[in-house]
Amino acid sequence: MSNYFGLTPQLLSLDWGTSSLRAFLMRESNVIETRQSGHGIQHLPSSGTAGYEQAFAEIAGDWVAQWPQLPIVACGMVGSAQGWKEAPYVRCPADMQLLASKSITVQSGLGPDILIAPGVLFDVPDALPDVMRGEEIQIAGALLTNPQWAIRSCMLLPGTHSKWAQIENGRIVRYSTYLTGELFSVLSKHSILGRLMPAEGDSKSESDPAAFELGLATARRSGPGDLSRQIFGTRTLGLAGRLPLASLAEYLSGLLIGHELVSGMAGAGDLTSVPLVMIGAPSLCQRYVHSLKYMGQSADAVLDNTAPAGLWNLAMASGRIA
Amino acid sequence: MSNYFGLTPQLLSLDWGTSSLRAFLMRESNVIETRQSGHGIQHLPSSGTAGYEQAFAEIAGDWVAQWPQLPIVACGMVGSAQGWKEAPYVRCPADMQLLASKSITVQSGLGPDILIAPGVLFDVPDALPDVMRGEEIQIAGALLTNPQWAIRSCMLLPGTHSKWAQIENGRIVRYSTYLTGELFSVLSKHSILGRLMPAEGDSKSESDPAAFELGLATARRSGPGDLSRQIFGTRTLGLAGRLPLASLAEYLSGLLIGHELVSGMAGAGDLTSVPLVMIGAPSLCQRYVHSLKYMGQSADAVLDNTAPAGLWNLAMASGRIA
Numbered sequence: 335m336s337n338y339f340g341l342t343p344q345l346l347s348l349d350w351g352t353s354s355l356r357a358f359l360m361r362e363s364n365v366i367e368t369r370q371s372g373h374g375i376q377h378l379p380s381s382g383t384a385g386y387e388q389a390f391a392e393i394a395g396d397w398v399a400q401w402p403q404l405p406i407v408a409c410g411m412v413g414s415a416q417g418w419k420e421a422p423y424v425r426c427p428a429d430m431q432l433l434a435s436k437s438i439t440v441q442s443g444l445g446p447d448i449l450i451a452p453g454v455l456f457d458v459p460d461a462l463p464d465v466m467r468g469e470e471i472q473i474a475g476a477l478l479t480n481p482q483w484a485i486r487s488c489m490l491l492p493g494t495h496s497k498w499a500q501i502e503n504g505r506i507v508r509y510s511t512y513l514t515g516e517l518f519s520v521l522s523k524h525s526i527l528g529r530l531m532p533a534e535g536d537s538k539s540e541s542d543p544a545a546f547e548l549g550l551a552t553a554r555r556s557g558p559g560d561l562s563r564q565i566f567g568t569r570t571l572g573l574a575g576r577l578p579l580a581s582l583a584e585y586l587s588g589l590l591i592g593h594e595l596v597s598g599m600a601g602a603g604d605l606t607s608v609p610l611v612m613i614g615a616p617s618l619c620q621r622y623v624h625s626l627k628y629m630g631q632s633a634d635a636v637l638d639n640t641a642p643a644g645l646w647n648l649a650m651a652s653g654r655i656a
Numbered sequence: 657m658s659n660y661f662g663l664t665p666q667l668l669s670l671d672w673g674t675s676s677l678r679a680f681l682m683r684e685s686n687v688i689e690t691r692q693s694g695h696g697i698q699h700l701p702s703s704g705t706a707g708y709e710q711a712f713a714e715i716a717g718d719w720v721a722q723w724p725q726l727p728i729v730a731c732g733m734v735g736s737a738q739g740w741k742e743a744p745y746v747r748c749p750a751d752m753q754l755l756a757s758k759s760i761t762v763q764s765g766l767g768p769d770i771l772i773a774p775g776v777l778f779d780v781p782d783a784l785p786d787v788m789r790g791e792e793i794q795i796a797g798a799l800l801t802n803p804q805w806a807i808r809s810c811m812l813l814p815g816t817h818s819k820w821a822q823i824e825n826g827r828i829v830r831y832s833t834y835l836t837g838e839l840f841s842v843l844s845k846h847s848i849l850g851r852l853m854p855a856e857g858d859s860k861s862e863s864d865p866a867a868f869e870l871g872l873a874t875a876r877r878s879g880p881g882d883l884s885r886q887i888f889g890t891r892t893l894g895l896a897g898r899l900p901l902a903s904l905a906e907y908l909s910g911l912l913i914g915h916e917l918v919s920g921m922a923g924a925g926d927l928t929s930v931p932l933v934m935i936g937a938p939s940l941c942q943r944y945v946h947s948l949k950y951m952g953q954s955a956d957a958v959l960d961n962t963a964p965a966g967l968w969n970l971a972m973a974s975g976r977i978a
Contacts, residue, residue, distance in 0.1 A: 455896065462874065462889035463896035495848075495888065511892075513884045516847055524846040525838055526817075552784065559875065559919030561883045562912065566817065566833045567784035574777065574785035590884065597881030 387443030475640030549588020669967035709765035797962030871910020
């Protein structure tokens with residue numbers, strides 16, 4: 335095995351989602367090199383197994399040729415029923431050992447096989463079921479960053495489908511998904527609410543903290559069922575001249591994030607004694623930090639992408655690396 | 657003036673919305689004949705004033721030729737800023753006299769002018785503003801049906817943008833709009849929630865009352881902010897095998913209607929002493945009656961289209977008919 339900038343890599347890890355594929359060359363839980371391609375599972379270069387093999391060969395073929403013994407692990411939608419091969423959901427409570435033991439393998443087409451992590455299903459009587467696939471590895475990465483959080487913590491992963499996960503004794507015991515990001519996108523693009531919003535590009539696109547906070551304030555004082563009424567405010571605040579049209583999207587963003595926080599905080603238990611850890615893109619996390627503060631809550635930590643660390647954790651738990 | 661099936665019409669009224677145009681030949685507040693065209697204000701045969709004139713001539717030109725003295729009144733989006741001519745919103749509290757006095761006129765292109773009703777704006781400090789245009793005339797029609805409701809009532813108009821209007825002393829004093837119908841449509845068509853739903857036409861399209869009631873039950877036990885989490889249940893109930901895929905739309909429908917009812921009933925005051933009057937398409941009203949019953953509430957009356965009666969009311973209040 336030759337060196338790579340003087341370092342011998344120990345793991346090749348893949349974060350393979352719906353719209354993108356990222357590959358990490360890792361050593362000692364650190365990323366040596368990152369590559370990214372647009373070959374998410376819905377955007378493969380060809381259909382079926384060949385598409386996955388080709389996408390993998392394009393992003394990491396030279397790495398595999400150089401270090402043919404390098405273990406390879408993957409997470410995300412690549413393991414879904416629509417993915418390369420299904421890694422069926424494991425059930426809560428789920429820890430690293432369970433995730434590792436229920437991981438499945440596929441032949442990469444280049445010799446070595448690839449270990450793919452399962453998703454996590456929450457399904458108990460008298461509650462709505464929930465699913466995650468990929469976030470469990472991000473959580474595993476956060477737990478590697480600070481093992482104290484494994485004892486007890488609340489992990490918040492904002493995004494298209496925001497997750498609020500409760501961690502106890504190293505296990506994901508329960509979690510909830512909020513459609514926040516997708517609601518914003520779908521309502522802005524496809525509903526009457528977008529009609530008054532300046533088109534992207536046309537917009538000055540300046541942020542309007544007051545409009546965003548009006549959304550947060552509206553969410554904070556809401557009762558059960560009020561959201562679909564308050565959503566209509568995105569239109570009426572513009573029609574009544576109470577907000578500039580360029581600020582309507584900020585109101586909607588604040589309203590939807592605010593609703594997520596009101597419900598998520600209520601479900602997270604006593605956040606004065608449980609650390610709240612946020613994982614996600616820095617700009618989005620910043621928006622959530624601001625919103626949490628508005629609701630009287632602080633985040634104990636804000637982490638950028640923890641998927642590589644989580645994949646390292648998976649590789650250890652599965653015995654792929656020592 | 658000649659007779660029409662032995663009856664002399666006294667009013668030509670138009671319910672002119674976004675997607676359709678309906679014309680009513682009326683006498684003594686009753687409809688003698690109804691016509692409908694697809695020439696809503698977003699689907700005119702040509703652009704600008706000419707498009708309105710042409711759409712009007714096509715649907716009612718022969719009526720105008722036969723009875724050139726017939727008064728003509730209209731309501732709906734035809735009076736919006738995107739309509740034939742804007743009839744600016746009047747503010748709550750709004751009664752029939754205010755609506756009549758703030759109606760505007762356009763030349764029909766065929767001789768007589770057309771009186772167009774304004775919409776109603778609710779805009780007070782410390783509350784979200786709200787708008788209606790067309791529903792105020794439906795409410796006016798209901799009040800003509802039973803003047804007792806003018807004293808005090810709650811009018812519920814389910815639909816794409818459901819309205820809950822509080823009536824006191826003949827006035828619309830306040831109201832709220834819920835995006836229920838549009839949320840259902842947009843989420844089913846454009847979000848991940850629709851992915852598991854059988855395509856329209858493919859679906860057996862059998863109703864599933866249990867799935868609908870699961871949505872209602874979920875709404876009934878919701879706390880503030882819970883909707884975007886519960887919405888995701890439309891996907892996870894399918895993935896977890898708790899509902900057949902063909903029933904997911906029923907769950908979503910029950911959830912969204914349920915949320916509207918929880919919030920709307922809370923805002924309507926004491927519905928044990930205030931009559932709840934529903935106005936809308938019979939099949940949709942039936943769904944709401946069932947949902948109200950599930951929530952422990954009954955509707956005191958269910959009315960089909962009251963726009964013609966409301967336009968008659970407008971014509972009287974404006975002095976167009978005696």
